Amino acid sequence: xxxxxxxxxxxxxxxxxxxxxxxxxxxxxxxxxxxxxxxxxxxxxxxxxxxxxxxxxxxxxxxxxxxxxxxxxxxxxxxxxxxxxxxxxxxxxxxxxxxxxxxxxxxxxxxxxxxxxxxxxxxxxxxxxxxxxxxxxxxxxxxxxxxxxxxxxxxxxxxxxxxxxxxxxxxxxxxxxxxxxxxxxxxxxxxxxxxxxxxxxxxxxxxxxxxxxxxxxxxxxxxxxxxxxxxxxxxxxxxxxxxxxxxxxxxxxxxxxxxxxxxxxxxxxxxxxxxxxxxxxxxxxxxxxxxxxxxxxxxxxxxxxxxxxxxxxxxxxxxxxxxxxxxxxxxxxxxxxxxx
Amino acid sequence: xxxxxxxxxxxxxxxxxxxxxxxxxxxxxxxxxxxxxxxxxxxxxxxxxxxxxxxxxxxxxxxxxxxxxxxxxx
Numbered sequence: 237x238x239x240x241x242x243x244x245x246x247x248x249x250x251x252x253x254x255x256x257x258x259x260x261x262x263x264x265x266x267x268x269x270x271x272x273x274x275x276x277x278x279x280x281x282x283x284x285x286x287x288x289x290x291x292x293x294x295x296x297x298x299x300x301x302x303x304x305x306x307x308x309x310x311x312x313x314x315x316x317x318x319x320x321x322x323x324x325x326x327x328x329x330x331x332x333x334x335x336x337x338x339x340x341x342x343x344x345x346x347x348x349x350x351x352x353x354x355x356x357x358x359x360x361x362x363x364x365x366x367x368x369x370x371x372x373x374x375x376x377x378x379x380x381x382x383x384x385x386x387x388x389x390x391x392x393x394x395x396x397x398x399x400x401x402x403x404x405x406x407x408x409x410x411x412x413x414x415x416x417x418x419x420x421x422x423x424x425x426x427x428x429x430x431x432x433x434x435x436x437x438x439x440x441x442x443x444x445x446x447x448x449x450x451x452x453x454x455x456x457x458x459x460x461x462x463x464x465x466x467x468x469x470x471x472x473x474x475x476x477x478x479x480x481x482x483x484x485x486x487x488x489x490x491x492x493x494x495x496x497x498x499x500x501x502x503x504x505x506x507x508x509x510x511x512x513x514x515x516x517x518x519x520x521x522x523x524x525x526x527x528x529x530x531x532x533x534x535x536x537x538x539x540x541x542x543x544x545x546x547x548x549x550x551x552x553x554x555x556x557x558x559x560x561x562x563x564x565x566x567x568x569x570x571x572x573x574x575x576x
Numbered sequence: 577x578x579x580x581x582x583x584x585x586x587x588x589x590x591x592x593x594x595x596x597x598x599x600x601x602x603x604x605x606x607x608x609x610x611x612x613x614x615x616x617x618x619x620x621x622x623x624x625x626x627x628x629x630x631x632x633x634x635x636x637x638x639x640x641x642x643x644x645x646x647x648x649x650x
Contacts, residue, residue, distance in 0.1 A: 266607070275611065392610055454634065455609035468614045469630020476621050512618040 241366040241406050242415040246544040247300035248402040250282035264391045277507020281398030281532040284381045290321040291329045293401035294379035295336050301403040309338050313371040315345040318354035318378045318536045352503045352564025354536030360419050362406040376404040378536035385433050389458035393466050396506050398532035402540035418489040418573040420482050427567035430470040435461040474567050482571045503562045504528035504538035552576050583619040597640040
């Protein structure tokens with residue numbers, strides 16, 4: 237028997253305000269609510285309040301994990317917080333989370349800045365910490381509030397992204413075989429411009445009124461330099477190019493076939509992309525769950541949220557083998573296999 | 577090219593038999609906008625395993641222009 241890391245429990249959290257397709261169809265009059273649903277596979281997105289941050293959402297998710305799964309905050313000895321919307325440039329949000337959740341002062345706490353690949357990266361860090369004997373229980377928090385970056389008249393992103401958080405407990409256990417393994421990673425920073433908030437960081441601080449100047453693109457979407465921009469064509473091409481290669485690498489590492497895995501839990505970008513990917517991966521669509529109807533694309537939280545829904549829906553049993561693949565902003569991607 | 581024509585008809589929300597090489601992409605019920613371009617990238621990738629550049633695809637005016645772009649990238 238070896239000491240291995242295992243995903244023990246997951247709990248997610250959405251903010252209260254709901255953005256429906258009906259509301260969006262009033263804003264974007266050329267799209268009906270049905271059309272938005274058929275294109276995106278999304279019914280509702282949840283929107284953080286003005287004073288509610290990703291850190292707040294993450295703490296709510298963690299509190300759900302503690303209360304509904306009988307997890308003691310005292311058992312946590314490391315916090316990894318994955319977000320692209322920290323409360324401050326400094327200090328580290330995970331430090332504030334330690335205090336808010338009353339986690340022991342002997343715990344480690346670190347932020348990681350990644351988007352849609354962030355959950356898989358978080359799992360790999362948690363596995364390393366646990367299997368090297370450094371800690372026993374890692375609280376992996378993923379949370380983002382992309383809607384704060386989105387211009388209300390930018391249909392290309394407003395229809396897709398929602399706010400939310402997930403708390404995942406990864407713990408040490410004794411097992412004959414690894415429970416989280418066969419990691420593959422990938423990075424292509426030349427695509428940084430394809431999914432970006434150009435102004436507001438240290439490279440281009442907000443300096444003048446021009447940064448808030450609204451520009452309308454050829455598809456009629458409006459945004460400023462302080463808003464989220466996504467080049468959908470480039471992101472799709474990147475995904476269709478890199479994700480199949482990443483899956484091949486995972487299969488090669490694991491020495492297994494696609495048929496050996498019950499599900500391929502991919503980052504829930506949108507229904508259209510997941511359907512295109514399942515064709516490209518040559519995986520039956522029944523094995524590629526689309527579980528984003530309620531909540532939309534919540535960035536680094538989509539994989540744990542899908543997993544929580546699969547547990548709730550009794551789609552998974554102990555011993556089932558699944559593949560995770562996250563991909564997006566960076567450009568960054570990562571995948572691994574998990575034994576439930 | 578039959579599959580390409582029927583796929584483009586579905587994306588632009590027009591009758592299948594109305595799309596051929598000469599079809600003007602601006603004549604669809606659905607605009608030839610970023611959503612239609614992204615949908616066409618996925619269609620072409622699935623049919624021909626060819627990746628099309630979004631900017632060049634957006635500049636296409638007819639289905640024949642798309643067919644030319646596919647050949648150039650094959």
